[in-house]
Amino acid sequence: MKIRYRKWGLRIVATGIVILGLLVVIVLNPMLVYANKTAAGNYTICSQNRPDPYFIEHLNDVTNLLKASELYEGKQKLTICMNDGSVFPCLVQAIQGRAFAYGYYGNVVLNGTLNARDNYVELNGYKWNLTELIAHEATHCMQFHKLGFFHTNPIARFPQWKWEGYPEYVARKNKACLVNNISHLLETEHTDNNNWISFDDSTGTVIPYYKSWLLVQFCLDVRKMSYAELLKDTAREAVVTQYMMSWYAARK
Numbered sequence: 001m002k003i004r005y006r007k008w009g010l011r012i013v014a015t016g017i018v019i020l021g022l023l024v025v026i027v028l029n030p031m032l033v034y035a036n037k038t039a040a041g042n043y044t045i046c047s048q049n050r051p052d053p054y055f056i057e058h059l060n061d062v063t064n065l066l067k068a069s070e071l072y073e074g075k076q077k078l079t080i081c082m083n084d085g086s087v088f089p090c091l092v093q094a095i096q097g098r099a100f101a102y103g104y105y106g107n108v109v110l111n112g113t114l115n116a117r118d119n120y121v122e123l124n125g126y127k128w129n130l131t132e133l134i135a136h137e138a139t140h141c142m143q144f145h146k147l148g149f150f151h152t153n154p155i156a157r158f159p160q161w162k163w164e165g166y167p168e169y170v171a172r173k174n175k176a177c178l179v180n181n182i183s184h185l186l187e188t189e190h191t192d193n194n195n196w197i198s199f200d201d202s203t204g205t206v207i208p209y210y211k212s213w214l215l216v217q218f219c220l221d222v223r224k225m226s227y228a229e230l231l232k233d234t235a236r237e238a239v240v241t242q243y244m245m246s247w248y249a250a251r252k
């Protein structure tokens with residue numbers, strides 16, 4: 001009897017390992033589950049339907065944003081997974097939770113409803129600028145490729161403001177007036193904001209990301225640190241915030 005239980009136990013464990021292995025292979029290689037693959041420069045777009053030409057146009061703007069990053073290596077290929085009927089975004093959402101998009105390894109996975117023509121993704125009634133969303137997630141891919149598996153979050157456990165603030169810094173380059181943005185943050189914090197802050201183009205972001213972006217911008221543009229130096233720096237978020245607000249008080 002004991003031997004029979006052991007056999008069944010081994011079979012269940014072996015089946016679990018095979019299923020997990022398959023899941024990992026699919027999550028890392030989304031092309032396996034999409035009907036169409038469209039090449040566009042360094043990007044491969046995985047979709048169920050033909051990609052909107054407006055979407056492909058935005059990718060040039062994404063590339064220009066990424067090129068300004070110290071992590072950029074022209075040779076890196078990115079796969080963009082559309083949310084147009086494939087089960088794949090649901091699978092990633094089940095693993096990582098609900099979000100506008102996900103960026104890992106060399107994959108950017110879009111979630112929510114896409115409006116390529118007006119350049120945004122909508123989720124729960126909120127809009128995120130599409131170009132900046134892809135640039136944000138692509139920067140996570142660059143972090144992974146440049147720093148390596150063991151020096152990338154969640155394993156490396158870099159503070160969240162440095163990890164999320166940098167992709168925002170890369171993506172929001174065209175909205176980067178630090179003094180104005182700090183003023184806008186302070187004004188928004190005094191409103192009923194539901195943790196959301198808007199830009200002039202009617203898209204927005206969550207307030208913790210916005211704050212992280214401003215802190216990273218302060219460190220890189222005002223204190224002239226590189227991102228590599230910022231990751232090594234031991235100053236805590238509260239201390240950097242204090243420095244930034246003193247700098248702001250002298251300029252507003």
Ligand SMILES: [Zn+2]
Binds near residue numbers: 136137140164167
């Ligand atoms: Zn992110």
